[in-house]
Amino acid sequence: MQSKERDTFPTYLQTVHKGCQLLLYCSIPTPVINNNTWKGSPSLLATQTRSQLSGMGRLQKILIPFLGLVLAFWFYSARETFKPEMLKGKRVIVTGASTGIGEEMAYHLARMGSHILITARTESKLQKVVERCRELGAASAQYISGTMEDMAFAEHVVKEAQTSLGGLDMLILNHVGTSYFGYFDGDVGHIRKLLEINFLSYVAMTVSALPMLKESEGSIVVVSSMAGKVGFPFTVPYSATKFALDGFFSSLRQEFHIQNINVSITLCILGFIDTERALHAAADVLLVPAAPRAECALEILKGGALRYRELYYRYGSTRLPLLLRDCAAELLESMVRSRYRLDRIGSGQRRQSPADGAAGSPHR
Numbered sequence: 001m002q003s004k005e006r007d008t009f010p011t012y013l014q015t016v017h018k019g020c021q022l023l024l025y026c027s028i029p030t031p032v033i034n035n036n037t038w039k040g041s042p043s044l045l046a047t048q049t050r051s052q053l054s055g056m057g058r059l060q061k062i063l064i065p066f067l068g069l070v071l072a073f074w075f076y077s078a079r080e081t082f083k084p085e086m087l088k089g090k091r092v093i094v095t096g097a098s099t100g101i102g103e104e105m106a107y108h109l110a111r112m113g114s115h116i117l118i119t120a121r122t123e124s125k126l127q128k129v130v131e132r133c134r135e136l137g138a139a140s141a142q143y144i145s146g147t148m149e150d151m152a153f154a155e156h157v158v159k160e161a162q163t164s165l166g167g168l169d170m171l172i173l174n175h176v177g178t179s180y181f182g183y184f185d186g187d188v189g190h191i192r193k194l195l196e197i198n199f200l201s202y203v204a205m206t207v208s209a210l211p212m213l214k215e216s217e218g219s220i221v222v223v224s225s226m227a228g229k230v231g232f233p234f235t236v237p238y239s240a241t242k243f244a245l246d247g248f249f250s251s252l253r254q255e256f257h258i259q260n261i262n263v264s265i266t267l268c269i270l271g272f273i274d275t276e277r278a279l280h281a282a283a284d285v286l287l288v289p290a291a292p293r294a295e296c297a298l299e300i301l302k303g304g305a306l307r308y309r310e311l312y313y314r315y316g317s318t319r320l321p322l323l324l325r326d327c328a329a330e331l332l333e334s335m336v337r338s339r340y341r342l343d344r345i346g347s348g349q350r351r352q353s354p355a356d357g358a359a360g361s362p363h364r
């Protein structure tokens with residue numbers, strides 16, 4: 001089964017089952033034995049009570065699962081399911097869309113007929129993605145190239161949605177600066193730079209986009225990672241930026257509820273995905289299979305359109321280990337370590353390459 005926090009059928013069913021059991025126990029009339037009033041034989045009382053209870057037991061065995069199923073069916077049928085039309089004609093910004101998951105999201109949105117504004121640093125790649133989006137049926141497609149190290153650029157991208165699309169329905173924050181996959185090297189400057197790209201620019205874009213999103217009652221989709229929920233080795237700077245996203249956006253979501261602001265925030269918790277950069281960085285070291293990026297991209301869009309609070313992809317390999325985090329953290333940590341080929345962790349670490357796109361005017 002794929003993703004979706006609320007899609008926890010077995011857990012949900014268990015809760016329903018326990019709830020029904022509790023209700024049933026409360027409603028069973030317990031025989032009151034009062035030494036002063038009981039006139040019959042004690043063995044008769046025991047037989048009657050036993051047969052009464054075994055009848056109840058049988059009733060429970062049939063009734064509880066039945067009630068659970070009825071409730072679960074009601075719960076699921078009352079929920080909306082995703083339809084591609086939900087994103088037709090919607091105005092969407094996708095950051096980090098020149099490659100990887102962002103590029104795949106742009107193609108899915110194009111097939112669904114959205115208005116797409118994409119961004120990243122590399123202009124030549126963005127151009128190709130935009131062309132392909134037009135071929136696939138996007139209502140409109142345009143790009144702006146620039147670096148998210150620069151907060152003015154981050155804000156500029158959002159303003160462009162206002163000027164050229166007349167508003168915004170969905171802001172997909174997906175870009176990520178290049179880091180290294182290896183032991184923490186103590187470089188504080190690198191952490192500061194990565195926080196700017198992976199965290200502060202997300203905040204800056206959210207702040208700029210909020211008036212438009214309030215107007216459209218739109219959505220913010222934040223692409224994060226399991227490494228933003230649990231400590232994994234060899235991703236120290238990256239992990240710090242992803243934990244920061246959880247703190248900021250989960251807290252903001254609470255304030256939206258209190259203030260009746262109808263803008264959804266979907267935090268996406270991804271496992272290992274088969275993008276070029278991720279495979280290049282970590283495939284040799286990890287004993288974990290990488291999930292397909294196109295499927296991952298579609299699940300993220302579904303989660304955003306259905307306004308989930310959190311989305312897990314793939315569900316089994318992300319949600320279930322995370323359940324362990326709160327009750328058996330050390331077990332989870334040792335499980336994680338056992339999935340690494342530690343002998344293959346090199347000392348050579350890949351660093352951020354210079355940007356080949358410049359902040360500037362939009363290209364349609």
Ligand SMILES: NC(=O)C1=CN([C@@H]2O[C@H](COP(=O)(O)OP(=O)(O)OC[C@H]3O[C@@H](n4cnc5c(N)ncnc54)[C@H](OP(=O)(O)O)[C@@H]3O)[C@@H](O)[C@H]2O)C=CC1
Pocket residue numbers: 095096097098099100101102119120121122123125146147148149173174175176177178197223224225226270271272273274275276277278
């Ligand atoms: N792949 C994986 O295994 C996992 C990925 N994720 C998350 O999914 C998201 C997408 O990851 P993935 O597709 O693998 O990433 P990629 O490395 O394939 O793509 C990253 C994108 O961000 C852009 N980018 C990089 N640096 C900057 C910058 N300074 N300013 C603006 N844009 C920049 C890149 O384009 P350009 O270089 O042209 O600027 C590219 O478009 C990320 O948020 C990542 O954390 C989460 C868990 C696992």
Ligand SMILES: CC(C)CCC[C@@H](C)[C@H]1CC[C@H]2[C@@H]3C(=O)C=C4C[C@@H](O)CC[C@]4(C)[C@H]3CC[C@]12C
Pocket residue numbers: 181225226227232235238270271272277278279281282286288317321335336339
């Ligand atoms: C229950 C567990 C065994 C599951 C393990 C999942 C682990 C191995 C997954 C979860 C999140 C993943 C990292 C991630 O989020 C993003 C990137 C950036 C990319 O450019 C290089 C790869 C990297 C570091 C991924 C490496 C693999 C990670 C740690």
